[in-house]
Amino acid sequence: MAEGLNGSTNRQLRIQLTGRQSRIEPVDADAVRRFLGGTGYACKLLSDETASGLDPLGPDSKLVFATGPLCSNTVPGGGSVELCFKSPLTGGWGESRAGSDFGPDMRRAGFDHLIVEGRADAPVYLVIQDDAVAFRPAGHLAGKTVGEKIALITAELPPGRFTIGAIGPAGEHLVKYASVMFGDRAAGRCGAGAVMGAKNLLAIAVSGSGKVEPADPEAFKAALRHATQTLRESPTTAAFHEHGTMGDYAGNDEKGDFPTRNWQSNSWGKGAELFDRYEAENYVKPYPCYRGCHIACARKAQVVAGPYQTPLHGGAEYESIACFTAYLLNEDMDAAVHCAYLCNQYGLDTISAGSTIAFAMECAEKGILTGESLGGLDLAWGNAAVLPELLRLIAHREGVGDLLADGVRLAAQRLGQGAEAFAVHVKGLEGPAHDGRSGKALALSYGTGNRGMCHIHPVEAMAWDSGKMDWGLQKYGLPDPQGVERWDEAGKAPALKLLQDGLNLPEILCTCKFFMYAGITVDHWAELLSGFTGQSTSGADLLAVAERVYTLQRLFNLREGFTAADDQLPARVKAVPVSGRYRDEPDCGIHAYDAMLRDYYVARGWDPRTGVPTESTLQRLQLT
Amino acid sequence: MPGVPPVIRVRLEPCGTLREAFGAPELAFELPEGASLGDLLDRIGAEHGERLAALWNLRERRFRGPVVIMTGTVVVKDRATPLRDQQTVSLHKAVVGG
Numbered sequence: 001m002a003e004g005l006n007g008s009t010n011r012q013l014r015i016q017l018t019g020r021q022s023r024i025e026p027v028d029a030d031a032v033r034r035f036l037g038g039t040g041y042a043c044k045l046l047s048d049e050t051a052s053g054l055d056p057l058g059p060d061s062k063l064v065f066a067t068g069p070l071c072s073n074t075v076p077g078g079g080s081v082e083l084c085f086k087s088p089l090t091g092g093w094g095e096s097r098a099g100s101d102f103g104p105d106m107r108r109a110g111f112d113h114l115i116v117e118g119r120a121d122a123p124v125y126l127v128i129q130d131d132a133v134a135f136r137p138a139g140h141l142a143g144k145t146v147g148e149k150i151a152l153i154t155a156e157l158p159p160g161r162f163t164i165g166a167i168g169p170a171g172e173h174l175v176k177y178a179s180v181m182f183g184d185r186a187a188g189r190c191g192a193g194a195v196m197g198a199k200n201l202l203a204i205a206v207s208g209s210g211k212v213e214p215a216d217p218e219a220f221k222a223a224l225r226h227a228t229q230t231l232r233e234s235p236t237t238a239a240f241h242e243h244g245t246m247g248d249y250a251g252n253d254e255k256g257d258f259p260t261r262n263w264q265s266n267s268w269g270k271g272a273e274l275f276d277r278y279e280a281e282n283y284v285k286p287y288p289c290y291r292g293c294h295i296a297c298a299r300k301a302q303v304v305a306g307p308y309q310t311p312l313h314g315g316a317e318y319e320s321i322a323c324f325t326a327y328l329l330n331e332d333m334d335a336a337v338h339c340a341y342l343c344n345q346y347g348l349d350t351i352s353a354g355s356t357i358a359f360a361m362e363c364a365e366k367g368i369l370t371g372e373s374l375g376g377l378d379l380a381w382g383n384a385a386v387l388p389e390l391l392r393l394i395a396h397r398e399g400v401g402d403l404l405a406d407g408v409r410l411a412a413q414r415l416g417q418g419a420e421a422f423a424v425h426v427k428g429l430e431g432p433a434h435d436g437r438s439g440k441a442l443a444l445s446y447g448t449g450n451r452g453m454c455h456i457h458p459v460e461a462m463a464w465d466s467g468k469m470d471w472g473l474q475k476y477g478l479p480d481p482q483g484v485e486r487w488d489e490a491g492k493a494p495a496l497k498l499l500q501d502g503l504n505l506p507e508i509l510c511t512c513k514f515f516m517y518a519g520i521t522v523d524h525w526a527e528l529l530s531g532f533t534g535q536s537t538s539g540a541d542l543l544a545v546a547e548r549v550y551t552l553q554r555l556f557n558l559r560e561g562f563t564a565a566d567d568q569l570p571a572r573v574k575a576v577p578v579s580g581r582y583r584d585e586p587d588c589g590i591h592a593y594d595a596m597l598r599d600y601y602v603a604r605g606w607d608p609r610t611g612v613p614t615e616s617t618l619q620r621l622q623l624t
Numbered sequence: 625m626p627g628v629p630p631v632i633r634v635r636l637e638p639c640g641t642l643r644e645a646f647g648a649p650e651l652a653f654e655l656p657e658g659a660s661l662g663d664l665l666d667r668i669g670a671e672h673g674e675r676l677a678a679l680w681n682l683r684e685r686r687f688r689g690p691v692v693i694m695t696g697t698v699v700v701k702d703r704a705t706p707l708r709d710q711q712t713v714s715l716h717k718a719v720v721g722g
Contacts, residue, residue, distance in 0.1 A: 232697075233697040235692035235694055235699065235716035235718055236690075236692075236716070236718040236719070236720065238692050238699040238718075239690030239691075239692045239716070239718035239720055240690070240718070240720050240721075242690070242692075242701075243689055243690045243720060244720065244722075245720055245721055245722025246722075247689040247690035247718070247720040248689060248690065248719065248720050248721075248722070249689070250678040250679070250688050250689055251678055251679060251689050251690075251717070253678060254677055254678040254679075271678060272677075272678040272681075272688060275688060275689065276681065276683075276688070297720070317722055318720075318721075318722040319722055456721065456722070460719070460721060463719045463721075466641075467640070467641060467719040468640045468641050469640075469719055513721070514720075514721050514722075517718070517719060517720065517721050
């Protein structure tokens with residue numbers, strides 16, 4: 001263990017853009033031992049190497065492209081890469097995952113992690129081919145869409161199979177929720193694209209000829225067989241493949257898990273009709289987002305004709321489509337598919353973009369954003385025609401787009417006049433398309449998520465108390481979801497702590513979380529890791545690492561000035577819906593959030609009043 | 625018995641949240657001998673379609689979204705799949721993330 005993990009490269013590549021230098025160095029073996037990889041290793045690195053209070057868009061910030069010990073095309077879900085950074089949107093811990101061959105290709109090139117520092121004096125892109133690193137001028141790429149950049153770079157690359165990560169115009173214009181795109185797949189949340197843009201780094205192409213082999217091939221093969229059989233027998237594998245993330249669109253509307261009209265309601269009543277339209281007219285076929293994926297849940301979609309004509313592309317994920325329909329009361333599915341495509345081409349996070357537009361529509365309705373400041377745009381609820389132009393303005397920071405490019409928290413602060421009441425975010429991260437009023441564990445996870453109001457980092461907790469999934473965590477103490485009422489609040493906090501730790505593991509190991517929906521448990525991950533490293537690891541060992549990582553991320557936020565006040569939910573998110581099928585259901589409102597939060601702090605070993613990890617907890621987790 | 629068409633008995637087992645949607649953990653259906661999965665789905669739609677609401681596509685007589693039909697550990701999709709007497713068909717409503 002002294003030199004890292006067997007079955008890993010145990011090397012990292014440090015890119016200093018100021019001066020255009022690169023250096024290959026060994027990984028921090030002690031950090032690997034305690035935090036493994038992915039978001040765990042990266043959080044340790046960023047905690048150690050950056051000062052609190054730094055400007056996320058300044059030259060001193062760092063952007064880590066992290067892989068983990070299970071990042072491999074042969075591992076179920078192993079086609080992943082984790083981007084870690086201080087978020088320009090939240091000012092706190094930022095992490096964002098993409099499904100792609102980029103991570104496995106980094107490892108084939110010989111690097112577990114890529115650390116980007118400094119700022120280039122002019123736009124560049126990087127070409128990494130095994131140990132060779134080239135800084136290439138990128139002036140000709142400036143202003144191009146993601147697709148245009150990737151096409152131009154591909155034509156300039158040396159022979160070899162490369163995977164490319166690129167920003168779009170939004171990243172170049174420092175939109176605070178700009179994404180980094182790996183083809184059609186996004187590292188969308190928290191603004192990694194803006195960090196990259198601030199560094200004048202427009203893209204990275206990576207290619208590797210090496211192999212990362214399991215240290216114990218027989219044990220790894222056995223673990224792989226076990227995992228593959230589980231996946232084959234899981235109904236969720238088939239469901240994911242057949243329907244993708246859009247599959248729950250209609251059901252979420254029915255369950256009250258469907259934020260509508262900027263969270264004024266949790267249901268709309270249009271879900272089934274729009275889902276049928278999407279399946280009939282927009283959905284084309286499934287595809288895998290990395291080579292070897294057992295599930296292939298990604299969707300190819302298109303709009304064949306009309307004002308929103310859109311070429312065949314990878315996209316139309318549930319979050320994107322829900323944010324561009326129910327959030328805005330937009331009933332035009334073609335427009336929603338088109339907007340999700342535009343976001344990917346501009347390099348915008350679809351969730352924050354849709355949420356911010358919903359906020360703007362409500363501000364317009366209330367007379368806070370007026371015709372003059374809107375430049376003549378009609379931001380009436382449901383007006384699909386305005387959306388493409390509004391996205392262009394945001395991506396290029398033109399007109400009202402400049403205000404909206406900073407996200408709802410800052411936009412509301414600037415607008416005043418009560419706009420804060422419509423700004424739905426936690427820690428500055430806009431809310432996604434699941435509603436904590438459908439299952440209260442999610443509400444608490446929204447408040448306590450280290451990257452902010454996120455449904456998936458670390459856990460879609462409503463899938464437990466409302467959806468009755470347990471992800472194999474009952475053996476570690478998770479209550480049987482069949483015996484849990486979704487609208488109860490008492491007793492949810494300790495369960496959430498375990499759910500967050502368990503579902504944090506894919507970000508640390510660098511695997512796809514959806515495989516846990518399809519039956520891969522903490523114990524499967526432990527078997528696979530034991531085979532890959534040749535060192536015996538148990539599920540309990542992994543949960544201990546996950547708790548340590550989660551607490552370290554909490555410490556990162558605390559040092560950046562976050563307090564327990566930042567774990568609060570917007571009032572609107574807790575209120576009984578003003579419309580929709582749940583408006584007469586007072587139990588779906590969140591009534592004792594502070595009590596849940598206090599219980600959660602206790603479950604984590606944090607001070608019940610301040611939410612600061614206690615000294616004994618830090619010692620227990622080896623974080624002192 | 626002469627004049628009585630032979631039937632098969634099929635057990636339907638809704639799993640997870642589908643138990644709530646169907647209002648029962650288990651349902652029994654009598655279908656004509658030679659009946660297929662499509663025949664069972666038609667019966668489900670006729671008898672439970674309204675209760676299933678957004679989960680059931682009335683026009684196309686099929687489940688909407690990620691409801692997976694299994695016999696044992698085998699996922700069954702083809703409406704023409706023959707059913708046999710005493711067979712158990714399970715329904716799973718998968719949560720598909722995102």
